[in-house]
Amino acid sequence: MPEYREKRLLAANSGLKTGFGGLAMHIMSYLQKVYRELHAQPELSAQEAQTAAFVAAELKEMGFTVTTGVGGHGVVGVFPLVGSGPTLALRCDMDALPVSEETGADFASQNPGVMHACGHDSHMAMVLGACRYAVANEERLRGTLMAIFQPSEEVGMGARSMLEAGVFSRLKPFRLVGIHNWPDLPAGTLGLQSGPITASTDQFKAVLRGVGGHGARPHQTRDTIAMAAAAVQNAFTLAQRRADPASPQVLSFGAIRGGTSFNIIPEQVVLEGTVRTVRSEDQALMIRLLHQAFKAAADLHGGSYELMYEEGVPAVVNDPAVTAEIAGFFAARIPDIPVVSEGLASLIGEDVGCFLQEVPGILLFIGSGQEGAVNELHNPRFLVPCQTLVTGYKALTSIIAGYLSK
Template sequence: MTSIQTITSALAGLDSIRGELADFYRDLHAHPELSGVEFRTADQVARQATALGYQVTTEIGGTGVVAVLANGPGPTVLVRADFDALPIQEATGLPYQSRIDGVMHACGHDMHATCLLGALKLLGDARASWSGTLLAVFQPAEETGRGAQGMIDDDLFARFGTPDIVLAQHTAPVPVGLIGGHSGIAAAATDALRIVMHGHGGHGSRPEATVDPVVMAAATVMRLQTIVSREIAADEAAVVTVGAMRAGTKDNIIPDDAELQLNIRTFTPEVRTRVLAAVDRIVRAEAAAAGAQWAPDTSVIDAFPVMVNDADAMRRTLGAFGAVFGNDKVFDPGRITGSEDAGNFATAAGVPLCYWMFGVLDPAVFGGSDPVQILHDLIGGKLDLKTVPGPHTAGYAPVVDPAIKVGVTAMTTAALTWLGEARS
């Protein structure tokens, strides 16, 4: 474990690269790519990592990039960033907003990749002060839950070595400068389902001659909302969201089918089993109640496991964050209902995971200027978050600087906390 003095020394070079990192971030943000087709992004990341002196390998698990810096005996530290975007039309109005119609970096993955590259620069320059191996993983397809496993299945650890720790971070819709981490179950499991309800179509003027799948689907949407409120105990947690409903082509045509897309979040296997069983029961019952001849078809879109942070690893890393950022800037966000596949790397390697979040929004968005006071107000429920553009929305806009500085500082600090001290 390296000292705070070593970390401070390594961070001294950050100000000199903030401008070029900001330019790189804006370029990635303007050219987002969806999960699994991040070809330009992967190329840009690989070029940057190669220029920093890392041993770079591309096309790992698809478009994944791995950059390795072996620097003597010591721990192998896996530092991970994802870089895929979302099918959202950007509405930030930023001069560098997405140039790709219907695609946007609405979850901060462009920030993740930029900050990891910045950390690789600082860590490479400071290699005389630490010992071990940096295994930098730039991961595709996080949004589909397939990216991490795809790289693992492509013999990631057999080819590049098994790490001793997995470190990852994510942007958070809180004021820039705040760092949050939670031990134990930190993020929910996800089950994303596609349900097709089959009716019998016909002319809109003669609904009595049809089995209307639109009405069937609408009734199902409403009934699904009772799962959490009426079937899950108050001291447990679950989320059931219907994110898409598609049916029909014209106002006077009753279609044959209607499609629902569900997103389910749970924290325990028991609750997950109950929720999935309730979904299946409800969609079948509504189809039967409507007189449908065929049962609904259900298929899995994607799935994420529960993400679990190692308690000792979090304690050690958050302690270093407190020393660097100030203890008042470090907080426990509790478990989040968002999902992540970064934990797949730790699970597959059988090593601890340390995953944290760093604030990237301008405090003015919250109507204040002091991040710590805003945090207290957030925890106290005094702020209306409906007015704050968060991840997966068209208005999500991290403040470029100092968010990049915070992200680079956090990843550099965490990596040095787990790498070995160079022997004199």
């Protein structure tokens, strides 16, 4: 064996030949080390320079061909295995949140006001661990492993930016697996469900315009406060009565701005909110209903309206065939890990859906809930437990072995 390959395999724990039975102590130590280092140095969306450098260095040490600066701070590692075969992509996110950490952990954030409160540090640790498994077992595997470390997930921009930068232009995988820790599931379990599991995350702003005046003389005005009250009620009523109750969706208003004093009817009121849907036809219907609601309110009071609607990240839809394939891998290779296959859908957003519109794949949930702990993403006291790292590693290595074994 050439010296460079021997060193590479030793760096990737060459003694590890299975990733889904017992777990060697050195890989457990590696998972925890990476998780803690990344947790202590969080970076906000579009600012993940040091995180990207850390990830790139780890991949290069393993022997991956690494491309940096993909769609911002995105990192892509490619590792050809021994023997021709398909390309499998693993995707994780890198950015942190503007949250001041309150965990009290000895590896807590060293960047004031920034925290990995969504667990993206754990996602990177699990994917890097799975990459080490592939390198250590390359003689038993075929094809290519692609590792995608995506920036700016929290602001819904990273996946699209990487796609626009041509992340798949040279090498397009045949399957893509994204991961996310999930505190609604107990640590030590997995969540794998076919079909829609997250929603499109759209936002809108409506401007209602009228004629302002004295609060004692409303008949001389075109009252935008009255328009706004009617618009909100119209929208809620239409969304409730016209939308398909069998399809998950929600309309919420988050801001109403207008007026400067208790006795002045303002010239303008601004409404802002969000729409979450899992089907494109529901999204289109909701846009039509908002126009209908705002126009009716404006017409009633002699005013006008303008609706600005911004489509956000698409819904994540787990491919049924890929879901079945991976469920089979889990049953055969990690039967001791419980897999939840229903009740996982929610109306949160996750921009891995952009990748899944290009490549058949799934978003896999890895349980991170702990009894007596804070089990809420984006909370300043949330931490991902070590058991989650182990479960995610076992899941990813079983997927690698399932798709890429000779």
